[in-house]
Amino acid sequence: MANNAKKYIKLAILAVVSMIIGSVITIAIKDFDVAKVNTNKTEVSYSKTKKGFDSLYETYDTIMSEYYKDVDSDKLIEGAINGMLESLDDEHTMYFDKKSKEEFDSELSGNYYGIGAQIQLTSDETIKITKVFDNSPAKKAGLKEEDVFVSVDGTSVKGKSATEVANMLKSDSVKTSTIVVKRNDKELTFKVTKENITLFSVSSEMLDNNGKNVGYLSVSIFGQKTYSQFKDALTKLEKQDMDSLIIDLRGNTGGYLSTVTNMLEEFIDKGNVIYQIQSSSGVKQYKTVKASEKKYKIVVLIDGGSASASEIMSAAMKEVYGATLVGQTTYGKGTVQTTKNLSNGSMIKYTIEKWLTPSGKNIDKEGIKPDYEVELGDSYKNNPTKENDAQLQKALDLLK
Numbered sequence: 001m002a003n004n005a006k007k008y009i010k011l012a013i014l015a016v017v018s019m020i021i022g023s024v025i026t027i028a029i030k031d032f033d034v035a036k037v038n039t040n041k042t043e044v045s046y047s048k049t050k051k052g053f054d055s056l057y058e059t060y061d062t063i064m065s066e067y068y069k070d071v072d073s074d075k076l077i078e079g080a081i082n083g084m085l086e087s088l089d090d091e092h093t094m095y096f097d098k099k100s101k102e103e104f105d106s107e108l109s110g111n112y113y114g115i116g117a118q119i120q121l122t123s124d125e126t127i128k129i130t131k132v133f134d135n136s137p138a139k140k141a142g143l144k145e146e147d148v149f150v151s152v153d154g155t156s157v158k159g160k161s162a163t164e165v166a167n168m169l170k171s172d173s174v175k176t177s178t179i180v181v182k183r184n185d186k187e188l189t190f191k192v193t194k195e196n197i198t199l200f201s202v203s204s205e206m207l208d209n210n211g212k213n214v215g216y217l218s219v220s221i222f223g224q225k226t227y228s229q230f231k232d233a234l235t236k237l238e239k240q241d242m243d244s245l246i247i248d249l250r251g252n253t254g255g256y257l258s259t260v261t262n263m264l265e266e267f268i269d270k271g272n273v274i275y276q277i278q279s280s281s282g283v284k285q286y287k288t289v290k291a292s293e294k295k296y297k298i299v300v301l302i303d304g305g306s307a308s309a310s311e312i313m314s315a316a317m318k319e320v321y322g323a324t325l326v327g328q329t330t331y332g333k334g335t336v337q338t339t340k341n342l343s344n345g346s347m348i349k350y351t352i353e354k355w356l357t358p359s360g361k362n363i364d365k366e367g368i369k370p371d372y373e374v375e376l377g378d379s380y381k382n383n384p385t386k387e388n389d390a391q392l393q394k395a396l397d398l399l400k
Contacts, residue, residue, distance in 0.1 A: 002057075003372075006280050013214075015301040015320075019198050021056070021266055022082045023103045023137050031263040031385045032339070037102065039362060043102075053158040054331070056080065057142055060076065060077075060080070061245060063076060064076070068249075071107055071111060072294020074083055074294075074354055077380045078095065078097060079100075081348065082095050082099060083096050084226070084271055085348065085350065088351075090350070090351050090352070092180055092333075092335055092337055092349070092350055092351055093337070094161075094163065094348070094349055095300060095346065095347075095348050096163075096346060096347040096348070096349070097346050098165070098345035098346050100167055100347075101119075101341075101345065101347040102162065103166075103167065103170050103344060104347075109224055110198065110201070110224050110225045111196065111197065111199065112142035112170065112196075112197055112199070113170055113172060113194060113195070113196050113197070114137075114166075114169055114170040114197055115136065115137045115138040115141075115143075115167075115169050115170075115179075115192050115194055115197075116132070116133040116135075116136020116137050116138045116139065116175070116195070117129050117131060117132045117133065117136065117143060118130045118131040118220065118221070118251060118253055118305075118384060119127050119162055119165060119166060119169075119252060120162055120305055120331075121161060121162040122304075124150070125156050125159075126145065127148065127149040127160070127162060127165045128146060128148045128149070129143060129146065129149075129181075129221050130145060130251035130253065131251040132144060132145055133197070133199070133200070133220065134200070134203065135198075136195075136197060137192050137193055137194055137195050138192060139193065141179075141190045141192040142375070143147050143179070143181065143190055143192070144183065144200060144381075144384075145180040145251065145381075145384070146183070146381050147182070147183050147188075148181055148182040148183075149156070149165060149179070149180075149181055150181060150182055150187055150189050151166040151178075151179075151180045152169060152177055152178075152179055152180075153168070153177050153178055153179075153357040154163065154178065155168065155250070155255065165369075169194075169321070170177075170194070171366060172194075174194075174214050175193060175194055175196070176191055176192065176193045177191075177192050178190075178191060179191075179192055184378075184381075184382070185346055193397075199221065199223055199225070200229065201219060201221045201222070201225065201226040201227035201229060201255075201324065202218065202220075202226060202230045202233050203216040203217075203218045203220075203233075204217050204218070204233035204234075204236070204237060205207070206237060206240050207246075207396065209243075209244075209385075209396050209399060209400060210307050210400055211241045212243045212244065212399070212400070213240060213241055213244075214242070214243065214244050214245070214246060214396060214399050215234070215237035215238075215240075215242040215244070215245040215246065216245075216246045216248065217233055217234065217237070217245065217246070217248065218262075219246050219247065219248065219252055219310075219312060220251070221252060221253065221254070221255045221386050222252070222254060222256050222257075222263075222309040222310075223254065223255050223258040224259070225260065226255065226259050226263075227259045227263055229260040229267075231262075231263075231266065234266060236348045242296065243297075243399075244294065244296050244297040244299075244399040245296060245297070245298045245299075246298070246299050246300075246301065246313075246392070246395045246399070247298060247299075247300045247301070247313075247317070247323075248300075248392075249300060249301060249302055249306045249310040249313065249314060250301050250303040250305060250306060250327060250391070251300060251303065251305040251306070251308055252307075252309075252310040253304070253306075253307045253308065253310070253331075254269050254307050254308030254310060254333070255309045256307040256309070257306075257309060257312070259309070259375065260309040260312050260313050261274065261286070263312060263313065264288065264312075264316050264317070265288050265290045265292065266292060266294070267292055267294050267317065268288045268321055269288065269291060269292045269293070270287075270288050270289060270290055270291045270292070270315075271287055271288065272287060272288050272310065272320050272358070273286065273287050273314070273358040274286055274287065274288055274312075274314050274320065274358060275314040275316060275353070275355055275356065275357065275358060276354060276355065276356040276357070276358070276360060277336065277353050277355055277356075278354040278355070278356055278362075279352070279353045279354075283360075288383065295322070297314045297323075297324075297398075297399055298317060298321065298323040298324070299323065299324045299325075299326055299395040299398055299399060300313070300317050300318070300323055300324070300325050300326070301326055301327050301391050301392065301395060302314050302326070302328065302329075302368065302370055303328045303330070304329065304330065304331055305331065305389075306330040306331060307331035307332075307333045308333045309398075310330065311330050311331070311332075311333060311334075311367070311368055312355065314330060314368050315357035315358065315363065315368055316357070316358055316363070318368075318371075319357055319359050319384045320358050324371050324372070324373045324376055324398055325368065325369075325370040325371045325372070325394075326370050326371065326391055326394050326395050326398070327372075327373070327374060327391045328368040328370060328373060328374070328375065329367040329368065329369050329370065329373075330363070331366045331367055332363055332364060332365045332366050332367035332368075333363075333364065334354055334355055334356070334362050334363045334364025334365070334366075335351045335353070335354050335355070335364055336351065336352060336353035336354060336355050337349045337350060337351050337352065338346055338350060338352045346360050354358045370397070372394055373385040374388065374390050374391045374394045376389070376390055376391060377390060
């Protein structure tokens with residue numbers, strides 16, 4: 001057992017410090033991260049020349065053989081991996097155990113088991129709901145956006161990360177979860193029966209704006225199926241003599257970079273920079289490769305839950321297309337991560353680069369400020385409708 005543990009510890013160490021070269025496929029992690037999965041790489045083993053690793057193995061052997069209680073070797077190994085990653089003091093570098101990785105893969109594929117809501121860790125270290133999907137268990141039970149989690153099935157969420165709470169909500173050991181949230185300083189309890197969720201990440205409709213046709217596209221996440229849904233919806237709106245467009249990215253915490261790139265190709269003409277990547281080797285610009293002749297006015301709605309891929313889209317639409325941003329300052333996620341699958345079925349994610357806007361701005365920890373800052377009133381938070389959505393109404397005013 002000890003030899004196997006040493007093998008896994010060493011693999012984890014190698015994964016953390018691997019030097020990566022070659023081509024990559026870009027994706028984004030659910031907690032706001034734009035990341036890259038390596039498909040062609042060369043690994044350099046630093047651990048073979050580091051005598052300090054002997055102390056790590058000695059500690060493992062000592063605990064396994066002499067600790068006064070039985071010890072789960074897998075948990076000990078996971079603790080060693082977590083310790084290495086946490087020592088980097090990087091909130092976007094983290095470890096996914098096998099179950100968390102499977103749930104993560106399932107969610108980004110557009111299908112997962114859970115309640116049908118997106119959550120976010122706020123600046124005051126609370127977990128709040130940023131999006132409730134239509135026809136989802138969360139919606140049916142009565143949960144709303146801006147609800148702040150207190151507990152799940154009797155376990156307090158205080159001090160937990162968004163990933164940890166998401167895993168609690170998606171656990172298949174409890175089919176109907178008891179969820180306590182705080183809403184307007186009152187604690188409310190909901191019984192939510194989990195289901196297999198098919199993620200429809202795009203919704204659309206045509207709005208009448210004083211005789212003008214304003215298309216409305218809401219994008220909840222940049223998943224595998226989002227681009228095809230987005231393109232189909234956009235085409236249908238354009239065929240209805242659409243005069244202008246509103247793209248709603250509020251509460252959208254990110255997704256596949258390839259998805260947002262394809263969506264930007266629909267609006268931004270060939271040869272224009274849509275984002276830049278800054279690494280130790282310099283800055284590389286990424287440009288559109290498709291021709292686009294769209295000229296209609298566009299307003300993009302954003303808020304503090306708009307992160308990562310949402311910020312890439314918002315920045316490019318503003319700086320290159322000339323779209324207007326309405327709402328509140330975005331989350332501020334400007335770094336790039338890569339993921340590494342470990343041999344025991346788990347995964348690590350760690351930062352390797354920064355991304356910059358087309359003009360070269362670094363938005364990390366600052367976010368993107370809207371052209372028109374508009375807050376949502378209490379009436380919308382208590383009973384959201386188009387009529388009391390101040391941000392949507394401001395967008396419509398700008399498109400008259």
